[in-house]
Amino acid sequence: MRTEQNLFTSSRWLPWHAALVLGFLYLPIVTLIVYSFNGSGVGGFPPRDLTLAWYRLLFADEAIWTSVLNSLLVAIAAVIISLGFGIPAALALDRANFPGKALFRRLVLLPLILPGIITGLSLLMLFREADIKLSLLTIALGHGTALISVATTEVFAGLQKLDRSQEEASLDLGANYWQTFRHVTLPNLRLSIIGAALLIFTLSMDEIAVSFFLIGRDNTLPLEIWGRLRRGITPEINAISSIIFVFSLFAILIWYRLRVASEVQPEIAAELLESPAQGD
């Protein structure tokens, strides 16, 4: 039997290329973490005077932690808004016909690809014309709206895999639409929704282009970091970034486990169905 490996023999440089690209992708992240422990600041080679001083400084830094709290609040609100409107939007795209549907789909997805500043300043104009004061709420509205795109695409993908006969059965057996949605549709979409929520949460925690225009008096974490970068760079920023990186890794891990779980589940179900027939 021929394996894929010996179909292509002239590819000795490919693994090296792959290793180089991965190195390129990880170089800044590794540098960031290493220099968060560097006593003499963010430059200089080799790193010397390993210390936890920057982390100590960071933990005593109230402005940073206030901004972390603000970012968490914004991210939670963004998840609620974008799922709250993204789930019905995905359902609508999947199973309703209405005038302007094609335009609606494009419009929902636009913030994903349009430069963030365009969405940010368009919303700034809206809030200005409507005389709404800028605050964390306006940032949350901005993030929530821009990220409906993520919720819609993830949930729509989940709906494509959904077996519609379950919903039909539920309706035939006398459940109303809300009960069917609550007890059949939603549980089936659970993994897509959790995945979308994680993604939206992380994207919102990092978002800066939209926030940049909608910021009121209270800073989100990226804007706090941004403000400090303009004044000069300190390893304290490396320290907070490293901590966030570790948290992101956890989020990825959960997300990955969910993906694996969603792919494995049907097989487990198939085995459960088969095992009685096999007699063990």
Place this chain on the structure above:
Amino acid sequence: MFSRAYRTAITLPPLVWVLVFLLIPYALLFCFSFWSVSPAQSIVHSWTFDNYRELLRVNVYLQTLFRSMWIAARVMLFSLLLGYPLAYYLSFHAGRRKDLFYQLVIIPLWVSYLVRAYAWKTILGSDGVLNTLLQYVHLTQHPLDFLLYSPFAVVLTLTHIYTPFAFLPIYASLEHIPRPLVEASHDLGASPFQTFWRVVFPLSIAGVVAGATFAFVLSLGDFLAPLLLGGPSGIMISNIVVSLFGAAYNWPLGAAISFCMMVLVVALLFMSEKLEKKWSFR
């Protein structure tokens, strides 16, 4: 199977929300681009083409737009050069390590964009990691000053950030290529290069187009990397917009530039969609 009430209930709320928080703001951007600012710094709601005339009259706007497109084009090219062979290797050669490699490409996407741009700044600066390393091993005596505050730094950083974006659609398109096609080409006597060039590559063009579009469009509108690493020679079009909305206080002119960018981006998306359709084989 779904009643009218059900369809209304799922359609109306997102429709209204998107209308209020996306369509109206984008329309407002269009309106603003025809308004003006009075000497007393308030917005005059009367219609004029002055902002667009200004864009054509003052060289710096078009120049900066072209520079941004040139930077974006280089980012696109480099992320394809980095992303395509990586995707190809993963899809055809990585074997059991495929999933691990895939995750390794995705992970940097979860690290804050700002933080990664900042990390490049600490690497490229004149007492940064790279310059001190080069001096430490006696390759250079003085810091290289073209590394930071230059278009080079912007292109490098944006390439770093958008390579995974270029990689993802290419990888997806390679994964969709039916393997029997590749084996058939081999069995019929094609060399590995011929197989790649005549079978694999044409089938992956839709992914390449999508990846190239992502890399180009996303870097075209970037304003943080140039602000952080670009210096005066690395200024991009969004930086002008930011300053017009900030200290320069000319929202209508900023809106006109943004609207042009939006038209450009939408046109590019439209073109890339056409190209993808033309080249997809399903």
